[in-house]
Amino acid sequence: MASIDECCILIPVSTLEDFPKHAGDEDARSLLAAWTVLWHPELVAASQQTPTWYRADSPPEFDHGPRVIIVPTLSVPELPSDFEANCRSNEAIQWITGADRREMLDALGLSTSTRTLRSAERTVQAEDFFALGYAMLQIQVMTRRLRYTSNLDEIHFQNKLVTAAEAFVADDADRCVAAMHDCFDALAEERDHYFSSDPHLVDLTLISKSTLPSFFQHLSTEVDAGPSDVAESAADSSNVLATPRNVLIDAPMAAAVAASPKEDRDRLVDLLRGDRWGWAGGGLGGDVSLDAMTYSDTENAITQAYEQTATQIGLRPPVYARFSGTTPTDMTKVIASLGVDGMISVDFENGSGFGDEAKVVRNSGGVEIHALTAKPIDASGESAFLALGPRLGEAIDSGEIATGLLVHWPGYESDSYRDVRRVASWSLVLGRFWTLGEYFRSGEQPYHHDPSGAATSGADNALVSQVTGGDSNAISSMVQQAQKSIAKQNQANLQAMIALASGKPSSGSNQSSSPNQSGDSVSPCEQAMLASIGLKLSSHAGNVCLINPTPCPVRHTVAINGTPIKEDHIYAATGSGKQSMVTVDVPAFGFSVARNDAGGGSRGRSIGQRLRDVVSGTGKLCAVDGMLQNAFIEVAIDPQTGGVKGGYSGQSRGNRFSMRLVGVEGTSKKKSSENETQMICDQMKTIVAKAERGVIRTTGYLANANGAKIGAFELDYQVTRGNRMLDVQGKIDVLGKLEGNPWNQYIAARCAVANEAVSYRMILRDKMHRTSSRRIVAPLGVLMDESDRQTLVASAGLAYHRRVGDRFLDTLLQVQGETQRQFTLHYGFDLPSPVLAARSVASEPLQATVESVSSDGSRGWLIHAAPNTVLVANLDCMLDRDGKFMAVVRLIQTRSQTCNTTVRFCRNVTAAVRLNQRGSLDADGLADYLQEHRESPRVEFSEDRIKLTLAGHEVVDVLVQFDA
Incomplete structure (x- = not known):
């Protein structure tokens, strides 16, 4: 190539400190390509100097000497008028533009250059000079952006660069490699002058069922033909630094790998056993919501998914990770028990789960584990590589563990990504590549703790993805999953109670026998329970045994024949004809028997006994004149709206609670006290008015601001004797359309408390956690804490809640795609144990009629x-x-x-x-x-x-x- 006076680039900045760090992918590709193309060894050898740059808005007046000027797309609008025309008219100037490196090389006539030099220690290609140019740019931008003064010996650097380029053109591999090492060493010394610690680089390949064939093809090419770039040939020479890759294989992908051809599986396992590929995985698929499970079910799901992955791959994942979904902090003990070196908490599918720091300590229950929480860098694009160096430098400067997590799909790799890998094979100037296992075992250890909460990151966005993706029943499916999880645990508890009482562990034969709650028949499991506590079944309804397999004591009303015997566990009793309605206290993991004073016979109640109920006050009705009441609470139902007008409970005077249905349409900026919709009641009537139970039903419709009906409702409000809860069973028929973001388009039950200084605590995986989030995902419910009183929204699986203002909470009932019209909610007032109470509403005690039993045997735990x-x-x-x-x-x-x-x-x-x-x-x-x-x-x-x-x-x- 003929000699060139100068090779330069016009960039849209005044100083390198202002080098763009935010640009679209196309602009970033053109800008980085323009910078690195000038470092082609033939151009450097022809110009005998380091490529330079000028401001695009005020370039110098170039003389008529031969030169190469490259203009990225970002700089074109900044050029002075007629400047491009003047340059193009100058035959000595090569005016180069283009969208990417390949296009610019074509314009320079260098795209056909495929020269490869092989020295004793490594190979060298033109791409290595591009990588050197990229490293030079990142170190210079980092130095200036962090307000440091450059200490780079530019004359020495330029001499070595020209030497390397001339040697490359002359096919002198040894001299070229030695000079290139000198160039990279100079840049490393420049960085070490400010930061002695090396950044960490993690190359992570994501795979899916659709990309698995191309992933195996890449592995086949790598194994059969050798590594395609020199950055992966660490095993060939001690002078070539290792740049290992990693792959993420969660439980669903492990199953797909296991179903692949044996030769592909064996090739993958062989690579994972070596040091050129690391891996992470073992996590659950994205279709599993950890927020809908109990703690124990969550633990079992995580453990089973990990063991399944280990079995199907043939190796245990050294690092725990999921492709879709995050793993909350309260499962730290479970993850640590798997024996992994660390975990990745990022949700790659939904783009959440990362934090402000790249590597942190997760601590829960006295157990610690290190977590990678770096924000992923899209290695298939160029935008993130504009300021990779400054980003890592700023992390080191602030005392963090600088980590670049480079993520991409198989075969989707940008030029700058390849540049970074080549740089890392020459020098640690931009950082060192790690396998994930070594990153946690030998990498820099964190000391900052993970500030994230127990909720899975992005759980609220999962609802958006489901709804906008066309999934149906996003709300009711969560209800079913949460209730199934609790029912499964209750069944296991019943089996354990049988074993503990009898001293004989269950053989498992009754595991499939679902507990019966209707009282119409007795399952084999209940029969075994009765036998273990010494009770016998009876055909008479004079003695009724209630069995509580839950960890929460309950108060339940049951009908027995005749008059009950007053005992400590009988809260109250009233009669109805020949029957008595008995309210029984049943201990957690225990049983109580409501006994007939006739010894189990069916003798009816006398007229005198019925009169005594009225005289003694035990017959006070739970529903009177639009008011539901018992010894603990009073709830007034509004005949105009059909909602709860007021709730009164506790020692504090005045109204403490209200509830109504609302329809939210769009991101309304109204005050929280204003109605998004009007709730209008057509009819209110008392359905049940008894001493043990009161039910008031309201029917009506919801109308929007224009008066159009958007939904019809039917609500049954119930208060039972001795209970601190208001139960709401309802049905909603959507008359309008709910479309789009479910957090902005929904019908919900909105409750309000009196005090604006209320804090919210969500009940998640059997624990109560404080939350400041506006969108709350908590299947068991939310506690509204007003310091002097507490209101529990026990949602029984209705998981999605939204805070509105300071004292309003919406529980979402209807969104786009939801077909389940019925719902159940429970509002508890000043409950002594909110978590246990929230679990208890999902089930009722098991009941069976039994033969006569003594007073000593009528209750136990x-x-x-x-x-x-x-x-x-x-x-x-x-x-x-x-x-x-x-x-x-x-x-x-x-x-x-x-x-x-x-x-x-x-x-x-x-x-x-x-x-x-x-x-x-x-x-x-x-x-x-x-x-x-x-x-x-x-x-x-x-x-x-x-x-x-x-x-x-x-x-x-x-x-x-x-x-x-």
Whole structure:
């Protein structure tokens, strides 16, 4: 190539400090290509100098000497008028524009240059000079943007650059490689002058079922033909730095890999066993919502997905990750128990889950794990590479662990991404590439803690994705999933109660027998429970046994024949004809029997007994003149709107609660006290007015601001005797159209409290967490805390709530695509244990008629935990090889405060230890664990109780051995 006076680029800035860091992908591609193309070795050798730059808005007047001027698309609007025409008219000037590097090389006549030099240690191509130019740009921009003075010896750098270019043109590989090393070393010294620590670079390939074939094809090319670029040939020479890649394989993708051809699977496993490929995965698919599950079900789902991945791939993932969906912080203990080196908390599909810092410590329940929370960099585009160097430098400057997480699909790689990989093969000037396992094991260790909360990041956006994606029943499907999770746990608890009472662990034969709550028939599971506590079934309805397999004590009303015997667990009783309606207190994990004073016969109630009910006041009605009432609450129903006009409870005087239906259309900026819609009642009538229950029904419609009807409603408000809850069962027929973002277009139940200084706590995975979010995803409900009183919105699976103003909470009932018209809500006032109460509304006690029983045997419990903030979530009973009866008890502190906990059993305890990791230990393994840790002082036990301390939100498994 003939000599050139100068190679330059015109960029739209006044100084390098202003180099664009935000630009569209097309503009960024053109700008970075224009900068790096000038570093082609033939151009450098011809010009005998480092390429330079000028301002696009005030370029110099060029003389008639030969030169190359490259103008990226961003600079064209900045050029002075007639400047381009003058340059193009100058035959000595090559005026180059283009959309990308390939187009610019074509214009320069250099695109056909495929020269490759091979020295003893590595190969060199023109792309290595492009990478050097990119590194030069990033270091210079970083230095100026962070207000440092450049210490680069530009004369030395230029001499080495020209030497490398001349050697390349002359096919002198050894001299070229040596000079290139000198250039990269000069840039590294420049960066080390300010930052001695090296940034971390993680190359992560995402795969899906559609991209899996191309991924395997890439692996085949790499294994059969060798690495396609020198950046991956770390094993060939100690002078070539390693640039390993990583791949994400979650549980759904593991199944797809397992179904692939054997040769592809074997090739992948061989690479993962080496040091050129790392991996992360084992997470659940995006169709699983962790927010809809109990803690134990969430743990099981995470563990099963991880083990499934390990089995299908043949290796255990060293790092836990999901492609779609995040893993909340309260599952840290579960993730750590998998034996992984760390985790990635980013939701790649929905673009959420990342934080302000790249690598943090997650701590929950006294267990720590390191998490990668860096914002992903799209390696298939160019925009993020405009300011990669400054971004990493700023992270180091602020004391963070600088990490560039480069994410792309197979085969989708930008030129700048390849430049970064080539730079990293020469020098650590822009950072070092890591496998994910080594990144957590050997990389810089974090000391900042993860500030994210328990809610999965982007859970509210998941609803948007479902609705706008055309999925139906986004709301009701969450209800079904949440209720199914609780019902499954209640069934397991019933089996555990049978085992604990009988001393014989269940064989599993009754696992499929669903508990019966109707009272019409008794399932085999209930029969086994009755037998274990010494009760026998009867055909007479004179004695009714209520069995409560939940961790929350309940107060339930049941009908028995005749007159009940007044006992401590009988809250109240009234008669109706020959029957009595008895309100019974049933302990958690226990039973209560409402007994007939006739010994179980069907003798009716006398007229005198009925009169005494009225005289004594026990017949006070729960529904009177539009008011629902009991000993704890009074609720006034508004005949004009059909909503709740006022709620009165507790020692504080005045109205504390109201509720109505609203329809929200668009992002209204009205004050929260103004109606988005009008709720208009056509009819209000009392359906049930009895001493044990009152029900008022309202029917009407919702009208928007224009008066058009958008929905018709029917609401049943119920208050039962001795209960602090208002139950609402409703039906909504949508008359208008709900379209678009479900958080802006919905019909909801809006409740309000009196005090604007209210804090919100969501109930998620059996724990209560403070939240300041406007969009709350909590299937069990939300607690509205007013310091002197508390109102619980127990939503029984209705998971999506939206704060409006300071004291209003909307529970979404209808959005686009929802076909379920019926719903149930529960509003509780000053409940002693909100989490347990929120769980209890999803089920009722099991009931069966039994034969006569003595007073001593009419009530009992099998497990009792104190204080009431502690939840007994699971009980797994077993016999060891010596026939000793043991159980693993899971305790959850539902609040964030530390507490001293006491758990009592129906059997005496002979040993108890904390179980750090249950894992796959069988009964014999647990027995060995008990012997090894018997002297552990962390659990005290005596007689029928154990005592231990639980930290806030801690989940503890205790291994207990019982007296035979």
